[in-house]
Amino acid sequence: MRVLGEYWARRSIHFDEIFTGPRVRQQCSAELAIAACRQAGEACPDPVVAQDLDEYDLKNLIHKLAPELAKSNDTFAQRVEQHLRSNGEERLSGFQGMFEPLLLHWQSPAATQLDMETWPAFRGRVERTIRQLQQRDRKGQRVAFFTSGGFIGCAARFALAAPDRTALELHWRLRNGSLTEFAFTRDRFNLDTFNAVPHLEESSLWTYR
Secondary structure (H helix, E strand, C coil): CHHHHHHHHHCCCCCCEEEECCCHHHHHHHHHHHHHHHHCCCCCCCEEECHHHCCCCHHHHHHHHHHHHHHHCHHHHHHHHHHHHCCHHHHHHHHHHHHHHHHHHHCCHHHCCCCCCCHHHHHHHHHHHHHHHHHCCCCCCCEEEECCHHHHHHHHHHHHCCCHHHHHHHHHCCCCCCEEEEEECCCCEEEEEEEECCCCCCHHHCCCC
């Protein structure tokens, strides 16, 4: 995030407004980037916390939806068991093997009965945030969102008018600290760049989780 802020200052990239999700990692990311940008000589507005920029409900996906899916899907139950028994690199790869089918199940109608944020509700939250931004009609302004992979993937899916699964496929690929850029007017919302890391010149800084 510090490298990102320095990159913004070096390129004289000015933001009219900056918003961050409510999670600690989202707010810390914004604070670090803004501080580095200011220290490098570029003015930068204070971040505003926006609840709608939050990530999907990971806690309930793991603790509510996963046990329900394991009851009805033996293959998924085996993946969960393998993940719990693993460690190190095997644990990381095992998590992905468990998490992908869990999120696909979350997108299905079968996953709408539990007391948690459903996929349609999450998708609606992302789209509502985008439409609110469009309706402000402040021509020529640049706005930064500090959010998380699920929100970014869903926003890109919306811009592309793609199927729901595309949101997941895109968000698997996101690097930590990458830039995804959109151009928007009141009537249009277009994807300009996705998962770009021009500020992270050293590949050792490319991480995923």
